[in-house]
Amino acid sequence: MTTKLPEAVRRLSDELAELPGIGPRQAVRLAFHIISLGKNQIKNLSQAVDGLAKLNICERCFFPTSDESGPRPHKGVGVVSSDQTLCNICKDKNRRQDIIMIVEKETDLISLENTGKFSGRYLVLGAMPKTGMLEEWQKLRLQNLKSFIEKNFKGKAEEIILAFNPTSSGDFHASLLSKELLPFAKKISRLGRGLPTGGEVEFADDETLGSALEKRS
């Protein structure tokens, strides 16, 4: 599929095929489609990609955040500096910093935040590796959380919520992490399980129905 591709098409489709959920054929189709959008739209897209490089990562929860405090030397994504880069959630004085929700993905944080029902802070830990062993940078994020708790709350946060998916893999990682974090929180919890709103009893699987029965209220 690659012999006769124009170099620019090959280059972009190679990059796109590295992204999650985009296969090599879709990558080539996307590249040709982008060409067909015309020069202005190509410029828009490349600038939009470029804009991501200007984001900083919150030093407390690791969620990407726009730096809106005016111009200052750019420090690169994720670089920790002495003047703290904090996201709007971590900066918010009305949110409890001693109730911490650990999420895997940034999009999980967005979904949870959109419920408007959580007034603590987050920690974005990244997708859990299939091996069960955390990556080095994930260990650093956990270490960062532990230091934060030790420094600010004498070693015990009020609650740590492990907001992993209700899957066997999520259960597995939650049980590992809850052991590790037990010394650092008065309470470790997970998201509630039961029937999803709008769902039907008839079509719920056994596990879900079982949880719904156990957690009935």
Added chain:
Amino acid sequence: MTTKLPEAVRRLSDELAELPGIGPRQAVRLAFHIISLGKNQIKNLSQAVDGLAKLNICERCFFPTSDESGPRPHKGVGVVSSDQTLCNICKDKNRRQDIIMIVEKETDLISLENTGKFSGRYLVLGAMPKTGMLEEWQKLRLQNLKSFIEKNFKGKAEEIILAFNPTSSGDFHASLLSKELLPFAKKISRLGRGLPTGGEVEFADDETLGSALEKRS
């Protein structure tokens, strides 16, 4: 899903969600994933997108082509100039210009070209609209082909091959186009139908088996 997205993430995910086969949620996930790749990789990707703007479109077959004839004023994608921009296939003196294969997508051209069995030229006509009515720019491409045939081959090409998909939609468009192009070619053909190599008789559908019987050799 969009309330708390950092502006740069929102901007890129809006652009990505416009691309074929990428939904709004995948677009947001992709944006966060790209951030996690780090500054250098973000730069690479934006430059790769940008590189597409430097491609020209072959004025004969409308396939994107790198302009390798040295620096000259940039004319923008698809702009026709007096010094002709031709792709390597259209430039090739060993390929017959009077045998023309009409394809829908650039990727169709690549797949056909990779067979190494075709030594004519192509015309990229773009995806056929569901309505059956060609877009204005598609009509222009056809007109361009007709003028080319009139000018170079006294109004009759040797053969025009309609390489549309063997689907009911492809059949429909092929029948429309073959009427329109009949005056411009000695022969109008379509790709052969039958059992795909490696396929099994038992699992072939009725239509395919029927074609395989009709076209037995």
